[in-house]
Amino acid sequence: MPEQVLIYSRFPKSQMAEIARRYDLLDGHGKPPIETFTAEQLKPVRALITAGGQPIPGPVLDTLPSLKAIICFGTGYDGVDFSETKARGIAVANSPGANANAVAEIAMGLMLASMRRLIVADRYVRSGGWAKGEPTVLTTMPPGIAGRKVGIYGLGEIGRKIAARCAAFDTEVGYHSRSRHDAPYAYFDNLDALAEWSDILFVAVRAGADTVHKVDAALLKKLGPLGTIVNISRGSVIDQKALVAALQEKTIAGAGLDVYEKEPHAPDILTTLDNVVLSPHIGGQTAEGLVGMQDCVIANLDAFFAGRPLPYPVG
């Protein structure tokens, strides 16, 4: 009889297929578990899988009296309230680095697609606008990437990979993080100075209570009217209202976003703007990224149910 594991966030079925071979999954489809299952069904549940960013408040934990392990699918664990988990003796683990290549790749794709306006370009060709010679914003030349100053906010595994890829585009790379790293890039001890210096800013910081709205209206303004921002971390790091306003008013030139304040939802105004590229939090989702994350989740679950220490603990 396989152990039972609750799926707390909404995941495509394909992402859980490997895990479902080893465990009996109770899929809550992203809703509070008690809406999908009876208290009786939830009572024996000892472990759950979450996307990491989705909040798991105390009242939800109260419906899971046997819970002792929260396993985050991905590197983030900002939805976990450690005061709540510690009080209950719940261990927390993640899937570190397993998807760093995939996330760095989509960050680069969003930056290039935003700066070279590939969404607008693709639509212009498909609509027949090109064939008809219709007026287009594409005739206004954007700055190229080479020679630009690229700022990376957060130089963890993903931030480093973004930095290395950007450097190959003949850019200057700088970064801000809490402390200086052994890395061949300019260090800025505060985010304001990094934004002031940067033409392109990547948000790659590990999100948490201390990073909420670190990128606000004033910071966006520092990027300037030719500036571009890319966020592959968490929606909470950027004041989304301020970002929408900056894009509408052309305070900055463009943005590439894989994450949003309230997922799965991008604000309505954002979806009408041409100077932004939107992806539905698919940063980590490559075949290799998925296998890497599944492997970490399974390793965490196997260890937990065998009574061994979790291989990737956090908190």
Place this chain on the structure above:
Amino acid sequence: MPEQVLIYSRFPKSQMAEIARRYDLLDGHGKPPIETFTAEQLKPVRALITAGGQPIPGPVLDTLPSLKAIICFGTGYDGVDFSETKARGIAVANSPGANANAVAEIAMGLMLASMRRLIVADRYVRSGGWAKGEPTVLTTMPPGIAGRKVGIYGLGEIGRKIAARCAAFDTEVGYHSRSRHDAPYAYFDNLDALAEWSDILFVAVRAGADTVHKVDAALLKKLGPLGTIVNISRGSVIDQKALVAALQEKTIAGAGLDVYEKEPHAPDILTTLDNVVLSPHIGGQTAEGLVGMQDCVIANLDAFFAGRPLPYPVG
């Protein structure tokens, strides 16, 4: 009285603004000049500017009896028939390397956008499909870039820049060109072998009569069902019908195209496919790329009208 210069191809006005400050431009808007101007007007024209890829056949040259200089805006000059120009004593020049960064950047953008399906992703977010949890092809995991084998067809200035950028994504890079270069990438002495080896193929070769349809159905098949092709060279290098069929039948996974067989026109079927990213030949079009090309064009024209040798002759 400024010298007169004919604009042979269709260019956005903004691209010619700098040149218009020094020369009196007769803009044919991409049509045969004799449709826009009288024979009398064309008679004294000694120089023209062309996009390089657009054919300038003998009968067109016949309408320009004083023509002695064809200046290509961009690196390509595949539209020029050198047997016709030599017979008439017409010099030909281009704008070498001025836009290599810009083209390499869009090549990378098209590759990433294609592999990570950013057009589909953006549409999924904007349409509200994500918020509603609608089924999407995005739940099928694509391969990541890291670890892939990247083939570059043509290792000129643009090909080298693509190679260097791809290498930073932790890929293996190989190339095919007529001869081996002093470059840290695997050399393939034939295109078939390169395609067989590659997961991702960039077409960066200088186009000409010898490269027409070098990428055909058989070659595309060698890339395999997870394969991706990117073309930033000329549409003529790929058999476009075969490419459309390969994308429809999923013989390959996807494509990113900045160039087409008949510009400004992408085939209707191509514009309905989800596994392709289309841009309207904007590869060289960044602020720096434009200035670089303008500078070359102006240098060529200034030299020509001063009776000096052209600084960037070709043919």
